[in-house]
Structure formats: C-alpha cells, structure tokens
C-alpha cells in the first residue's frame with residue numbers, strides 16, 4: 001500500500017492539502033526554514049512512521065490550521081506533464097509517463113528530494129487560523145491569479161495542475 005511510508009526509504013513522505021472552497025483554495029506563507037520563509041505552500045507536513053497519508057493530512061490540518069477536513073482525490077500530474085513537472089522516481093518514471101500506473105505514484109518531488117502527495121480536501125469544521133508555521137494565509141482563486149504569490153518553486157507545477165483540474169471540472173458543469 002503506497003499510503004504508508006515504507007521504513008527507511010529516503011526520508012519522510014510529505015502530505016499537503018489543497019483545501020478547496022467556493023472556487024478558491026487555502027494557501028499559507030511559511031515562516032521557516034530561512035530558505036523557505038516568505039514562500040507560499042499548501043498546508044501539510046511530514047507523515048509520522050507508520051501513519052497513512054490521509055491520517056497524517058487530517059492531523060497536520062488540525063495541528064497547523066485548527067480545522068477538521070475531509071480528504072478527497074489526489075492531485076497528480078496530467079498525462080501531458082513533462083519530466084520537470086513531476087518526477088516519479090523508480091517505477092513511476094517508466095515509459096507510461098510520470099503519473100505511472102495507478103498504484104505507482106510516489107508523489108511530487110521537492111527541492112530536497114523528498115516526495116509530497118497533495119490531496120484535494122474540504123473543511124468540515126473550523127476556519128483556518130495561523131500558527132507558528134505560517135505568518136499569512138489566504139483563500140486564493142482557482143485561476144492563474146493564484147500564481148501571483150511567491151510559491152515554493154517545487155509547488156508551482158502542483159498549483160498549475162490543481163488549476164487545470166478545476167478548469168476541467170467547471171467546464172463540465174456541476175455534479176459531473
């Protein structure tokens with residue numbers, strides 16, 4: 001099962017939420033480390049050993065934002081993504097594209113070589129509040145204006161993919 005981090009394989013899995021509400025998603029500005037301070041990101045953090053991705057994401061959102069969330073589908077690269085947009089190491093980088101076969105996806109590659117899996121999510125209770133990890137937060141529109149804030153560079157293709165998924169969904173109309 002890919003949700004649980006295999007012990008000892010290249011550091012912790014990072015999980016992050018694309019928390020969506022009414023045509024917008026929540027992003028926050030990091031306070032640390034100095035190399036990332038001032039850059040925007042999806043809320044989330046490291047999975048603990050043996051913790052599955054959904055559980056870790058619900059915990060991180062509770063700790064970091066003070067909200068309870070419902071976790072939905074995963075944001076993965078599209079079939080047209082180039083190798084720079086998302087790199088699947090190992091099996092996910094086979095000829096069938098960066099997305100790989102259904103169970104192969106290991107996550108987006110971050111600057112430090114760690115992997116991050118991003119899930120669309122919705123608020124169940126609470127309203128996001130800032131803790132030590134962030135000094136600003138905002139509901140950004142699900143359109144290209146969201147790219148106007150300075151994102152962690154590794155997140156840019158993820159935001160672009162999120163916007164593309166949203167555009168496709170809204171073009172199909174509600175309920176489809």
Ligand SMILES: Nc1nc2c([nH]c(=O)n2[C@H]2C[C@H](O)[C@@H](COP(=O)(O)OP(=O)(O)OP(=O)(O)O)O2)c(=O)[nH]1
Pocket residue numbers: 014015016036040041042043044045046047110111112114116152154155
């Ligand atoms: N949460 C999050 N982390 C990201 C994103 N993009 C990105 O490169 N990262 C990197 C920054 C960090 O090196 C790592 C996540 O670590 P973190 O510091 O948020 O993890 P954590 O909440 O468990 O923090 P800590 O208790 O270890 O301080 O992933 C993103 O969109 N969201």
